[in-house]
Amino acid sequence: MKKLKNWDKTSWLSSLKYNLCLVNYLSKKIKFTKKTKVLDIGCGRGLLISALKNRFNFKNLPIGIDIVKHKIRDKKIKFINTSAVNYLKKTRLKFDLILFKQSIHFFRLSEIKTLIFNAQRILNKNGKIIILSLNTKSNDWPKFKCFKMKLSKSLKKDEKIMSLIKSILKEFKISNFNFRVVLMKSIYLKMLNNRFTSCLLNLSSKDLNKGIEEVNRMYGKKINFFDRLMCLEHKKK
Numbered sequence: 001m002k003k004l005k006n007w008d009k010t011s012w013l014s015s016l017k018y019n020l021c022l023v024n025y026l027s028k029k030i031k032f033t034k035k036t037k038v039l040d041i042g043c044g045r046g047l048l049i050s051a052l053k054n055r056f057n058f059k060n061l062p063i064g065i066d067i068v069k070h071k072i073r074d075k076k077i078k079f080i081n082t083s084a085v086n087y088l089k090k091t092r093l094k095f096d097l098i099l100f101k102q103s104i105h106f107f108r109l110s111e112i113k114t115l116i117f118n119a120q121r122i123l124n125k126n127g128k129i130i131i132l133s134l135n136t137k138s139n140d141w142p143k144f145k146c147f148k149m150k151l152s153k154s155l156k157k158d159e160k161i162m163s164l165i166k167s168i169l170k171e172f173k174i175s176n177f178n179f180r181v182v183l184m185k186s187i188y189l190k191m192l193n194n195r196f197t198s199c200l201l202n203l204s205s206k207d208l209n210k211g212i213e214e215v216n217r218m219y220g221k222k223i224n225f226f227d228r229l230m231c232l233e234h235k236k237k
């Protein structure tokens with residue numbers, strides 16, 4: 001798969017409001033203290049761990065792993081540019097929270113087994129693995145025809161991934177995170193043009209431009225929808 005470079009560039013996904021909502025959501029699941037050690041797998045630009053660090057002032061810098069070498073401005077997080085599978089296999093560090101936010105579907109099923117087994121290995125007692133992924137039953141992102149087809153295929157793969165993870169972890173809780181997005185259509189069209197999601201990476205420029213026109217015709221100046229994620233959490237006893 002081509003690398004995803006523009007996901008959290010300029011969109012609701014990079015907004016402080018979105019990341020603060022996620023921080024609130026996570027803080028209902030985890031008793032964060034200054035001592036909490038956090039690892040974010042596929043952290044993108046590290047905006048979520050930055051927001052967590054700002055809120056809880058962790059003693060140990062939260063670590064973010066990503067295969068894309070993003071320019072990270074926040075010095076209060078530790079960014080490691082490597083593949084998550086390598087990192088998780090090798091690290092001797094232990095964590096209280098291991099996050100996979102919208103990153104798990106980038107891996108093959110065999111890699112996911114390795115990731116989850118190793119995440120369990122490096123989780124402290126009472127620590128949690130939290131996996132956030134697009135809600136496979138309901139997705140409101142404005143889409144054009146071939147984007148819809150690609151996304152529906154990708155969500156089917158996500159269902160397989162979730163079943164595999166549930167079969168490995170055995171004990172888990174499921175909940176939902178919904179964020180109301182209100183943005184100018186022009187910004188969303190730019191996101192499409194920047195191929196913000198993996199479903200757009202392999203589209204031809206012709207199909208992408210046609211799709212952008214389609215969305216442009218379908219929506220007014222402002223776009224309004226819910227970004228819906230499902231959350232699987234597992235606690236190490």
Ligand SMILES: C[S@@+](CC[C@H](N)C(=O)[O-])C[C@H]1O[C@@H](n2cnc3c(N)ncnc32)[C@H](O)[C@@H]1O
Pocket residue numbers: 003004007008013041042043044045065066067068082083084085100101102103106107
């Ligand atoms: C959809 S983005 C999510 C980014 C961030 N977690 C967020 O929600 O804003 C998926 C991220 O996973 C990263 N990724 C994909 N394959 C990876 C791998 N093998 N190792 C580490 N990161 C990877 C991508 O580069 C991308 O930044």
